[in-house]
Amino acid sequence: MHKIYLDHNSTTPVLKEVLDVMLPFYKDNFGNPSSIHSDGRAARVSLDVARDQVAELIGARPSEIVFTSGGSESNNFAILGVALALNSKKRHIVTCEIEHAAILNPLKQLEALDFHVDYLPVDSLGRVDPKKVEDALTESTSLVTIQHANSEIGTLQNIKEIGSLIKNKGILFHTDAVQSVGKVAFNVNDFSVDLLSMSSHKIYGPKGVGALFVKRGTPALFSPVCGGGQEKKRRGGTENVPGIVGFGKACQIALDFINKGKLKQLKIMRDLLRDKIEGLIPNVEFYGCSKNRLPNTLSCGFDGADGETLLIALDMKGISVSTGSACSSGTGMPSKVLSALKLPLSKINSSIRFSLGWANTSEDIDFAVKALAKAVVVSRRNPL
Ligand SMILES: Cc1ncc(COP(=O)(O)O)c(C=O)c1O
Known part of the structure; x- marks a missing residue:
C-alpha cells in the first residue's frame, strides 16, 4: 500500500543524510567524549560540531546549547531548573492553558510543592494576550513559560512582545519551541528569551535527543540530571553521541532549507x-x-x-x-x-x-x- 504521512508534528522520519552521519558513532567512533584518549577526543570534536550546528539554526552561541534527551526533558529542565534554583524566594510561574504536557505536568509537581501557577486563557484562535501576561506578573514571579507554536492548531504566540514585556523585571522567560524550530525562521536574539526548548525528532533527526538554549548570563539552573560534569555541569550523563551528531546534521539541513x-x-x-x-x-x-x-x-x-x-x-x-x-x-x-x-x-x-x-x-x-x-x-x- 502506498503510504502518505501527514503527521509530521507527531514525529518525522530520520533523513538518510542524518542516519549516515550517525551510524559510524555506533560502530567505529564509539568513544566516550569525556575520555582523554584519541577515541574520546574524536567523539568530543563531533559533539562540538553538532553544538555549532544546533546553535546556528536558532542564532545562539554554541555555549548556550545544553543537550538533553528531547523536548520533554528540555521543558522539565527549564521549569524545574528555574523554580528549584530559586526555591523559597520566588514561587510564582505564569503559563498558558494550551501548553504541552511536558510543561503542564512539571508545573503540577511544583504546585504540589506550594508553588503558585497562573494558567492564562487563549482566545478562539489559540492566542495568548501579551497584556494578560504582563498583568499576571507579581513580585514573586520567577518564570514565564509560553510556547512558541502549538502542535495541534499551529498557532504561533507573540513571543517577541511577551518577551519585551517581561524584560528587565528579574523574571526568566522560557518558550517551548519544539514545534516551531525548523518550521519558522527565527533567531533567539530577536526575542527577549532566556530559555528555549528544542527536539530533534520533529525536524528529521533521531528520537530521544534535544536541547535547551540557556542564554548567556542566566543564573545557574537546578539540574534535572545530576551526574558527571557533562554539559559544563549543567546536565550529567554520558552524551548520546550518535543522537546528538544526527540532531546537529538535522539542524544544518533545516537551516539550509529555510535559507533557500x-x-x-x-x-x-x-x-x-x-x-x-x-x-x-x-x-x-x-x-x-x-x-x-x-x-x-x-x-x-x-x-x-x-x-x-x-x-x-x-x-x-x-x-x-x-x-x-x-x-x-x-x-x-x-x-x-x-x-x-x-x-x-x-x-x-x-x-x-x-x-x-x-x-x-x-x-x-x-x-x-x-x-x-x-x-x-x-x-x-x-x-x-
Ligand atoms: C510543543 C511540544 N513540546 C514538547 C514536546 C515533547 O518533545 P519530545 O517528544 O522530544 O519529548 C512535543 C512533542 O510532541 C511538543 O509538540
Missing part, C-alpha cells in the same frame, strides 16, 4: 490541502490562527462526523493523520487545546489534524482529500 526559502513550499502545500478540503467537503471548520500559524499545520472539524472514525478510515488507505479527540491522546479526555478554544465537544470530536512535511506532494494532498471526503460522508451517515 523552501518554507514557502510547506505553506503552499498546506493551503492547497485547505482549499481542496473546502472545495470537496461541506461544513468544515478550520481551527487556529490563519494569519500567524506554522506553515505545515491544518486542524479542521467536520460537523456531524467522528474524528477517530476518519483517522481509522484514512489509516486503512495508508494515510496517517492525528485527532484532537479522546482516544488518540491516550488520556480518554478531549483535547485540552481545542477545549481551550471553547469549542463544543461535538466539534472537538469531529476534528483531525494534518501536519505536512518536506516530502509531501500535491498528489499526496489530492489522494488524501478524496479519501477524506468519502470517509466524512460515511461517518456523517453513521453517527456514533
